[in-house]
Amino acid sequence: xxxxxxxxxxxxxxxxxxxxxxxxxAEHWSNWRGPAFSGSVSGGRYPxxxxxxxxxxxxxxxxKGCSTPIVxxxxxxxxxxxxxxxxxxxxxxxxxxxxxxxxxxxxPGRHRNGSGSNPSxxxxxxxxxxxxxxxxxxxxxxxGRVRWQINLVERYGAVNLYWDHGSSPVLTARDVVVTxxxxxxxxxxxxxxxxxxxxxxxxxxxxxxxxxxQGYTTPxxxxxxxxxxxxxxxxxxxxxxxxxxxxxxxxxxxxNPTAATFWPAVASPVIAGDxxxxxxxxxxxxxxxLHGVRLGGQGDVTASHRVWTREDTGAFVPTPALxxxxxxxxxxxxxxxxxxxxxGTTQWSxxxxxxxxxxxxxxxxxxxxxxxxxxxxxxxxxRIEGRLEILSEHKxxxxxxxxxxxxxxxxxxxxxxxxxxxxxxxxxxxxx
Numbered sequence: 001x002x003x004x005x006x007x008x009x010x011x012x013x014x015x016x017x018x019x020x021x022x023x024x025x026a027e028h029w030s031n032w033r034g035p036a037f038s039g040s041v042s043g044g045r046y047p048x049x050x051x052x053x054x055x056x057x058x059x060x061x062x063x064k065g066c067s068t069p070i071v072x073x074x075x076x077x078x079x080x081x082x083x084x085x086x087x088x089x090x091x092x093x094x095x096x097x098x099x100x101x102x103x104x105x106x107x108p109g110r111h112r113n114g115s116g117s118n119p120s121x122x123x124x125x126x127x128x129x130x131x132x133x134x135x136x137x138x139x140x141x142x143x144g145r146v147r148w149q150i151n152l153v154e155r156y157g158a159v160n161l162y163w164d165h166g167s168s169p170v171l172t173a174r175d176v177v178v179t180x181x182x183x184x185x186x187x188x189x190x191x192x193x194x195x196x197x198x199x200x201x202x203x204x205x206x207x208x209x210x211x212x213x214q215g216y217t218t219p220x221x222x223x224x225x226x227x228x229x230x231x232x233x234x235x236x237x238x239x240x241x242x243x244x245x246x247x248x249x250x251x252x253x254x255x256n257p258t259a260a261t262f263w264p265a266v267a268s269p270v271i272a273g274d275x276x277x278x279x280x281x282x283x284x285x286x287x288x289x290l291h292g293v294r295l296g297g298q299g300d301v302t303a304s305h306r307v308w309t310r311e312d313t314g315a316f317v318p319t320p321a322l323x324x325x326x327x328x329x330x331x332x333x334x335x336x337x338x339x340x341x342x343x344g345t346t347q348w349s350x351x352x353x354x355x356x357x358x359x360x361x362x363x364x365x366x367x368x369x370x371x372x373x374x375x376x377x378x379x380x381x382x383r384i385e386g387r388l389e390i391l392s393e394h395k396x397x398x399x400x401x402x403x404x405x406x407x408x409x410x411x412x413x414x415x416x417x418x419x420x421x422x423x424x425x426x427x428x429x430x431x432x
Contacts, residue, residue, distance in 0.1 A: 027407065028071055028072050028073070028125075028407070029069075029070050029071045029072075029405045029406070029407050030071075030072055030122060030124075030125070031070060031122045031168070031170065031171075032070075032120035032122070032168045032218055032403070033218075033268075033319065033362070033403075034405065034406075036322075037220055037271070038270070038322040038323065039270075039319065039320070039321035039322065039323075039362055039363060039365065039403070040321050040322060040323040040364070040365035040366070041365070041367075041406050042323075042324070042367065043367060044366065044367050044406070044408070044409050045367065045409050045424055046366040046367050046369055046406055046409060046410075046411060046423075047411060047422050047423055047424045048369065048391045048392060048424070049381060049391070049392040049394065050371070050379045050381060050392065050394045050396075050411065050413070050422050051392070051394040053425070054422040054423060054424065054425070055421070055422050056094075056095070056410065056421045056422060056423050057094060057095035057420075058095070058419070058421075059091055059095040059096075059097065059420075060417065060418055060419075061080050061089075061414075061415075061416075061417055061418060062080055062081065062083075062087075062089075062100075063080050063081035063082060063106075063117075064081065064109070064115050064117075064416050064417075065078065065080035065081065065115045065116075065117030065402075065416075066109070066113065066115045066118045066164075066401040066402055066416075067079045067080075067115075067117050067118055067119055067120045067121065067168075067402060067414070068120040068402045068403045068405060069120075069405060069412055069414050069419065070120065070121050070122065070123060070128075070405070071405065071407045071412070072123050072125055072142075073125075074092070074093035074408075075091070075092060075093070075098070075142070076090070076091040076092075076093070076412065076419070077089070077090055077091075077121050077123065077128050078120075078121065078414060078419070079117040079119070079120075079121060079130055079132065080117050081106045081108075081115075081116060081117060083102075084105060085102050085103060085104060085105055085106055086102070086103040086104060086105070086116065086117065086130075086132040086134055086136050087100050087101060087103065088101045088103075088121065088128060088130050088138075088140050088144075090142075090144060091419065095419070095421060099143070100144070101138075101140045101145070101146055103130075103132070103136045103138055103146070103149060104134065104136055104151070105134065106132065106133075106134055107132070107133045107134040107135075109133070109164040110163065110164060111163045111164055113360055113375055113399070114163055114164030114166075114401075115133075115164065116132055116133040116134060117132060118164050118165055118166040119131045119132065119166060119168040119169065119218075120168040120218075120402075121168075121169075122168065122169050122170060122171055122176070124171055124193065126141070126142070127140060127141050127147060127193065128140050128141075128142070129169050129171065129176045129193070130169075131152075131165075131167075131168070131169045132165075133159070133164055133165040134151070134153065135151040135152040135153025135154060135155075135159070136149065136150075136151055137149070137150050137152055137176075137178065137191065137196070138196075139176070148195060148196035149196070150191070150196050152178070156180070156185075156187075157185070159180060159182060160182040160183045160184045161182045161183075161214055161216075162214055162264070163214075163216070165216075166216035166266070167179050167180075167215065167216055167219070168218040170218065170219050170220065170221055170230070171193070172190065172221050172228050172230070172243040173228060173243075174192065174193060174199075175190035175191060175192060175193060175243070176193055177190045177191075177219060177221070177230055177243075178191070179204075179215065179217075179218075179219055179232055179234070181204065181213065181214065181215025181217070181232075181234035181265070182213060182214055182215065183211075183213050183214065185205065186204045186205050186213065186215070186234075186235065187202060187203050188202050188204055188230065188232055188239075188241060189201040189202070189246070190230075190243070190246060199245075199246075200245050200246035201246065202246035202247070202248065204232065204234075204235070205235075206235040206236060208235050208236050208256070209256070209259050209260065209261040209263075210261040211262045211264050212235060212236055212256060212260075212261065212262075212263050212264065212265075213234075213235045214234075214264035214265070215234025215235060215265045216264065216265065216266045217232070217265050217266065217267070217268040217269070219231060219232045219233075220268070220269065220271060222240070222271065222295070224249060224295075224296070227242065227243070227244070228242075228243035229241060229242055229243055229249060230243055231269065231271075231276065231295075233265055233268065233269045234265040235265070236253055236254075236255045236256045236280075237251050237252065237253045237255075238251065238252045238269065238276060238293055239251045239252075249298060250298050250299055250300070250301050251299075251300055251301070251302075252293050252300075252301050252302050252305050252306065253300070253302045254302045254303075254306065255278070255280050255289070255291060256280070260281070260287070262282070263280060263281055263282060266279075266316055266317045267279035267316065267317060267318060267319045267362075270319065270320050270321075270322050270327060270341075271295075271322075272322055272327060272341035272342070273341070273342065274294060275293060275294055275295065275307060275341055275342065276292075276293045276295055277290065277291070277293075277320065277327055277341055278290070278291045278292075278293055279315045279316070279320070279329075281311075281314055281316070282316055283314045283316040283332050284316045284317070284331075284333065284358060285316075288310075288311070288312065288313055288314030288315070288316075288331065289309070289310070289311060289314050290310040290311075290313055290314040290344065291306060291308070291309050291310075292306070292307040292308040292309075292341065292343075292344050293305055293306055293307065294306075294307050307344075308343060309344070310344055313329055313331070313335070313337045313339075313346070314329065314331065315329055315330060315331050315332060316332050317332055317358070317359070317360050318330045318331070318359050318361065318362045318363060319362040320363070321362065321363045321365050321370070322341070323365040323384075325340075325341075326338050326339065326340065326341070326347065327339040327340075327341040328363055328365065328370065328384065330359055330362070330372055331359070332358040332359055332360075333358065333359075334351055334352035334353065334359055334372075334374075335349065335350075335351050336349065336350050336351065336363075336370075336372075336382075336388055337349045338384065348386060348387050348388070349388075350387060351388070352372060352374075352380055352382075352390065353378075353393075355374070355376065357374045357375045357376040357378070358374065358375055359372060359373070359374050359375070360375050360401045361373050361375075361401060361403040361404065362403040364403060364404045364405065364406055364411070365384070366406035366411065368383065368384065368385060369381055369382065369383065369391075370382045370384045371404050371406075371411060373396075373400045373404060373413070374400070375399055375400065375401060376395070377395050377396035377397065377398050377399055377400050377415065378394075378395045378396075379393070379394050379395070379396060379400070379404075379413070380393050396413065396420070397415075398415025398416050398417050398418055399415065399416045400413065400415050400416070401416075402414035402415075409423050409424065410422065410423040411423070
């Protein structure tokens with residue numbers, strides 16, 4: 001089905017902060033989707049294979065976690081259970097374990113591809129902020145000392161999600177922002193980075209069909225009319241909130257006109273210029289939806305800001321990647337569509353080999369290479385210059401749900417049991 005478009009002025013009313021949604025070179029990967037929250041980085045030389053010949057090191061992990069690692073100043077941080085407790089782990093650039101910051105008891109995952117350590121960490125270069133299914137929210141300094149810790153389940157009640165909590169925390173200039181989107185009381189809240197004190201907590205409740213109120217998406221921090229704002233997607237609504245006080249600035253609904261059930265929001269929005277590209281529907285069951293929503297405005301913009309809609313492409317779990325002005329949508333079953341995000345039109349399509357396993361991890365683009373990994377550990381490297389050209393396939397011995405990340409020529413892969421660092425031998429020699 002072709003894209004349905006509406007004319008609009010291409011004015012940058014609202015842009016991603018920082019980076020305006022463009023790929024950047026990676027010396028740090030400080031949040032789940034990288035330097036510009038795009039899932040991509042430009043420049044550098046990255047491996048065309050992910051087999052044993054490219055492995056710099058492998059580090060064992062103490063328990064099952066599905067969070068994506070982050071990197072700051074050549075230190076790698078990720079969450080995992082340690083002896084039944086939630087913990088943040090730190091590794092050096094050669095894969096040596098530095099420390100573990102252990103919090104309280106974990107709440108284990110209930111889905112085979114989930115864990116109590118699903119949300120990814122985020123850092124401002126001073127502290128690492130973590131959030132777990134158990135409700136633990138904490139700030140931990142770069143030496144592994146817990147600066148503050150609270151429990152959101154104890155404070156605000158149990159999480160009523162069908163599956164495992166997955167929304168990662170994000171940072172504004174002064175706060176750490178988390179969301180809870182589920183059946184019952186839903187909200188978005190900001191906590192002071194220095195103390196953990198609650199700054200604001202804004203209800204976010206909508207009457208929607210069964211399971212559509214369930215949200216696993218990660219918010220994004222934007223600039224709106226010169227101020228910080230937080231974009232959130234779930235329960236059939238994209239909402240923008242003032243980062244200073246949580247006030248609702250605008251909302252866009254109308255994503256589910258047929259009142260379909262069992263359509264939770266899993267893939268997070270991608271900001272491309274003055275558009276938010278929003279995945280909805282169930283691409284894993286043959287009913288994908290993809291929307292381009294113009295950013296900016298005030299109040300209810302449902303009738304005016306939907307720029308285009310697709311009903312033949314999309315993703316349920318993987319969040320698309322944005323690279324050099326093109327959007328790469330990887331479906332759960334392995335179809336890859338390259339789109340023009342301004343119009344929603346397809347530039348080209350391809351497909352990775354199909355099996356009974358799905359793609360849960362979001363795609364990574366490093367340099368001009370796209371990396372994709374299935375839940376069974378099968379990882380692919382492909383060129384994306386005008387078409388999909390698969391260069392290599394390798395099967396890791398782990399199940400892999402976390403997204404891969406790219407820093408300084410290295411690709412870091414988090415499995416259920418091990419952490420891997422891979423690089424082309426010429427650019428990054430193996431550890432002695």
